[in-house]
Amino acid sequence: xxxxxxxxxxxxxxxxxxxxxxxxxxxxxxxxxxxxxxxxxxxxxxxxxxxxxxxxxxxxxxxxxxxxxxxxxxxxxxxxxxxxxxxxxxxxxxxxxxxxxxxxxxxxxxxxxxxxxxxxxxxxxxxxxxxxxxxxxxxxxxxxxxxxxxxxxxxxxxxxxxxxxxxxxxxxxxxxxxxxxxxxxxxxxxxxxxxxxxxxxxxxxxxxxxxxxxxxxxxxxxxxxxxxxxxxxxxxxxxxxxxxxxxxxxxxxxxxxxxxxxxxxxxxxxxxxxxxxxxxxxxxxxxxxxxxxxxxxxxxxxxxxxxxxxxxxxxxxxxxxxxxxxxxxxxxxxxxxxxxxxxxxxxxxxxxxxxxxxxxxxxxxxxxxxxxxxxxxxxxxxxxxxxxxxxxxxxxxxxxxxxxxxxxxxxxxxxxxxxxxxxxxxxxxxxxxxxxxxxxxxxxxxxxxxxxxxxxxxxxxxxxxxxxxxxxxxxxxxxxxxxxxxxxxxxxxxxxxxxxxxxxxxxxxxxxxxxxxxxxxxxxxxxxxxxxxxxxxxxxxxxxxxxxxxxxxxxxxxxxxxxxxxxxxxxxxxxxxxxxxxxxxxxxxxxxxxxxxxxxxxxxxxxxxxxxxxxxxxxxxxxxxxxxxxxxxxxxxxxxxxxxxxxxxxxxxxxxxxxxxxxxxxxxxxxxx
Numbered sequence: 001x002x003x004x005x006x007x008x009x010x011x012x013x014x015x016x017x018x019x020x021x022x023x024x025x026x027x028x029x030x031x032x033x034x035x036x037x038x039x040x041x042x043x044x045x046x047x048x049x050x051x052x053x054x055x056x057x058x059x060x061x062x063x064x065x066x067x068x069x070x071x072x073x074x075x076x077x078x079x080x081x082x083x084x085x086x087x088x089x090x091x092x093x094x095x096x097x098x099x100x101x102x103x104x105x106x107x108x109x110x111x112x113x114x115x116x117x118x119x120x121x122x123x124x125x126x127x128x129x130x131x132x133x134x135x136x137x138x139x140x141x142x143x144x145x146x147x148x149x150x151x152x153x154x155x156x157x158x159x160x161x162x163x164x165x166x167x168x169x170x171x172x173x174x175x176x177x178x179x180x181x182x183x184x185x186x187x188x189x190x191x192x193x194x195x196x197x198x199x200x201x202x203x204x205x206x207x208x209x210x211x212x213x214x215x216x217x218x219x220x221x222x223x224x225x226x227x228x229x230x231x232x233x234x235x236x237x238x239x240x241x242x243x244x245x246x247x248x249x250x251x252x253x254x255x256x257x258x259x260x261x262x263x264x265x266x267x268x269x270x271x272x273x274x275x276x277x278x279x280x281x282x283x284x285x286x287x288x289x290x291x292x293x294x295x296x297x298x299x300x301x302x303x304x305x306x307x308x309x310x311x312x313x314x315x316x317x318x319x320x321x322x323x324x325x326x327x328x329x330x331x332x333x334x335x336x337x338x339x340x341x342x343x344x345x346x347x348x349x350x351x352x353x354x355x356x357x358x359x360x361x362x363x364x365x366x367x368x369x370x371x372x373x374x375x376x377x378x379x380x381x382x383x384x385x386x387x388x389x390x391x392x393x394x395x396x397x398x399x400x401x402x403x404x405x406x407x408x409x410x411x412x413x414x415x416x417x418x419x420x421x422x423x424x425x426x427x428x429x430x431x432x433x434x435x436x437x438x439x440x441x442x443x444x445x446x447x448x449x450x451x452x453x454x455x456x457x458x459x460x461x462x463x464x465x466x467x468x469x470x471x472x473x474x475x476x477x478x479x480x481x482x483x484x485x486x487x488x489x490x491x492x493x494x495x496x497x498x499x500x501x502x503x504x505x506x507x508x509x510x511x512x513x514x515x516x517x518x519x520x521x522x523x524x525x526x527x528x529x530x531x532x533x534x535x536x537x538x539x540x541x542x543x544x545x546x547x548x549x550x551x552x553x554x555x556x557x558x559x560x561x562x563x564x565x566x567x568x569x570x571x572x573x574x575x576x577x578x579x580x581x582x583x584x585x586x587x588x589x590x591x592x593x594x595x596x597x598x599x600x601x602x603x604x605x606x607x608x609x610x611x612x613x614x615x616x617x618x619x620x621x622x623x624x625x626x627x628x629x630x631x632x633x634x635x636x637x638x639x640x641x642x643x644x645x646x647x648x649x650x651x652x653x654x655x656x657x658x659x660x661x662x663x664x665x666x667x668x669x670x671x672x673x
Contacts, residue, residue: 001062001075004085004134007045008127014038015123019116028115032100035119039096039126043089046130050089053082054499066140074136074197079502080268081133083344084261086499087351088133091253092126094478098359099246101474105366113158125151125250129258138187138196142180149176152255156243168238175235179225183262186218198269205270216277219266227259229318230288231622233311240307245362248303252310252358253351260317260347267325268506278325279430285318286437291622293444297451302361302371305452306354309397312441313350316409317343319434323415324507330427333511338415340507341515344500346408348489349396353405356393356482360386363471363479364456373455375465380457385476387457389483394449396486399442401529404490407522413438414518490526493519 015038018031052058060077077085099122103115128148135141149172156169189211190201204212221232228236236256240248263281267273292312299305323339326332363386364379365371380387396403399410416438419431470476489496497519504512644655 001049001060001077001134003045003049004060004077004130005062007042008130010038010045011042011123011127011130014042015120015127018119018123019114021116028103028119031116031119032103035123036096036100039093039123042126042130043093046085046089049077050082050086051499053077054079054086054502057502073140075134076136077134078506080261080264080506083499083503084257084347085130085133087257087348088126088129088254091250091257091351091355092122092129094355094359094482095246095250095253096122096126098249098362098475098478099244101472102244102246102362102366104474105471113154118155118158121151121154122247122250125155125255129254132258133261136198138191138198138201141198142184142187145180145183148255148258149173149180152239152247152251155247155250156239158244158247162242164238165242168235168242172235172239175225175232179222179232182218182225183222186215186222189218190215198265201266202269202271205266206272208272208274213274213276216266216270217280220263220277220281223259223262223266224284225259226255226262227318228256228288228311228314229259229284230291230311230315231626233288233292233314234623234627236310237304237307237623240310240358241301241303245303245358245365248306248362249355249358252306252354256310256314257347257351260314260321260343263318263321264343264503264507267321268508271508273325273328275326275329275427278322278327278329280322281318281325282322282430282434285315285322286434287315288312289315289319289441290437293441293448296448297444300372300374302364302373302452302456305373305448306357306361309357309445309448310350310354312445313346313354313397316412316438316441317346317350319343319438320346320408320412320415323412323419323434324509326419326427326430327415328508332418332421333509334514335415335418337504337509337512337515338411338418338518340504340509341497341500342408342411342415344503345411345493345496346405348496349404349408349486352482352485352489353393353396353403356389356479356486357397359475359479359482360390360393363475366471368465370465373452375463376456377459377462378457383457383470385470385479387453389479390457391453392483392486394453396490398446398449400446402490402526402533403486404493404496405486406526407490407493407496407519409438409442410522410525411515411518491523491530493523493526 014034017034017038021030021034049060053060057079059079062075064073064075065071066073096119099118103118125148128144128151132141132144132148135144153169153173156172157165159165187196187201190204192204201215204215206212225232225235236251240251243251270277289312292308292310292315296305296308296312299308320339320341320343324336324343325339327334327336327339361371363383364376367383368376368379370376392403396405399405399408413435416431416435419427419434497515501512
């Protein structure tokens with residue numbers, strides 16, 4: 001544990017040094033060196049100790065006496081914590097490397113936060129994530145959880161003077177506080193006066209009582225806020241859209257994982273899972289996966305597409321967790337191990353390919369000044385590295401072999417198919433529905449990324465944007481390494497499964513050897529797919545070398561000789577057929593605006609007399625119909641009590657005295673009782 005404590009201390013120290021030594025003269029270079037070097041040192045230490053725990057089966061424990069009121073605080077690095085700590089270390093390292101290049105390319109004249117402060121909050125966020133993973137005292141865990149939320153809050157509005165980033169940061173902080181309040185309520189109910197250590201919660205969580213069910217559901221909802229599962233997802237869309245792209249990668253690849261870790265940690269404390277737990281997690285996750293990718297389909301902003309994709313992938317991970325819980329509840333060991341293994345594998349996959357997607361989106365934005373894909377096009381010619389890595393990550397997100405997304409979704413599919421074997425009709429029905437949902441989700445995901453990659457990188461530019469430039473090495477290095485990791489982990493999934501075995505044991509899975517055949521099959525399919533791609537490319541190359549195509553020209557161009565950039569698909573038109581099929585599930589508003597045209601020749605009416613501009617806006621109905629209206633109702637209720645804020649000091653003193661009297665009366669009453 002000492003190595004991990006040193007790693008956390010290094011990250012905190014590097015953040016403080018970055019804030020102290022950041023100056024306008026060096027444009028944040030010293031601050032960048034302080035932050036990157038200490039994050040790299042911390043990542044190396046965390047990876048060293050995490051791999052030791054994952055492969056060696058060790059459990060590192062440390063207890064520190066923090067005095068009253070905390071007392072003895074236990075720190076523990078078991079396999080589940082080590083798994084997420086290793087992912088956090090990798091994600092934060094590549095994110096900070098990318099951020100240094102991103103900040104260096106930003107216009108120096110734009111008002112923004114000091115680079116030193118930005119690096120400081122990044123280091124604090126990384127350190128608090130690592131500490132939250134090893135803390136076992138619930139009270140200290142909530143404190144560190146709050147530090148993590150505050151650090152991310154300050155990372156989002158990097159550019160000053162803009163309303164949307166600040167609004168997104170406030171929404172993130174408020175949402176995290178709501179989740180923290182729910183977690184606090186769950187902790188109070190789970191402790192029941194026995195203690196604040198996580199191990200003390202096992203008695204309540206394992207009891208088949210109403211209180212045990214309520215505690216589990218409260219923990220699940222509280223952590224679902226951080227995981228970005230619908231309907232607790234609104235912060236993810238706004239924060240990941242408005243934050244700097246490196247921070248968006250951190251939010252999607254690490255912060256969301258913290259919510260997943262919390263859900264799995266509670267499951268690890270629940271030896272006997274009731275079927276209700278599995279059905280709850282499964283249905284909410286299916287809801288999140290389907291609506292997340294449908295909303296991604298109708299977006300034309302590259303950032304919002306990826307933000308909704310994060311919600312969809314959190315849903316896929318949740319489906320795997322739900323499958324594992326149902327397998328545990330119905331004593332189906334193969335279903336249990338396939339579900340949990342698929343969920344953990346997809347956590348790895350999502351951290352890898354979503355980092356590539358957000359980093360590539362950041363490079364596109366800095367080069368062109370826009371994230372609207374309808375204004376882009378043809379970027380593969382000027383940004384080949386960004387385009388190729390984005391394509392690799394898109395194929396992984398679409399679960400196509402030989403990339404790693406195929407492995408995890410295949411495992412979850414296999415687990416769902418095991419739900420069709422029991423005699424119970426209800427779980428069979430649920431299994432069929434879940435398989436259909438996952439299949440629909442995969443098809444729409446492929447359509448989303450085909451549209452996104454095709455409109456952004458293929459064709460010709462759709463507007464007069466600045467010439468796109470290849471980003472610096474600090475931005476392309478994370479893209480190349482993570483994209484290559486997506487391919488390698490897909491071709492050899494057995495290496496990743498070695499790291500997942502120990503976390504599965506923490507989750508109570510006993511028959512891990514049952515998963516061997518499924519992993520072997522997926523690896524063989526991935527390697528076969530790569531071989532097919534290589535053979536096809538080789539045949540095409542041979543044909544190109546042997547067959548000389550004579551020069552030719554069309555005898556009749558059908559009026560297409562004067563090609564224009566406007567004679568291409570847009571994001572909206574390409575996805576329109578599929579959007580019409582799912583339009584009942586979306587709150588979509590289409591508008592048309594008539595724009596008059598001026599006559600080129602006096603006295604002659606132009607044809608057509610006016611142009612029509614069509615626009616469409618899709619509203620997140622959960623946010624607009626539930627969250628926004630709920631906030632409006634609360635605001636109206638609280639406004640009726642605005643008279644309490646009278647502005648007179650005497651009134652406020654009276655309120656304090658009344659509160660003290662109420663607390664005193666409650667204490668006396670409890671003592672008498």
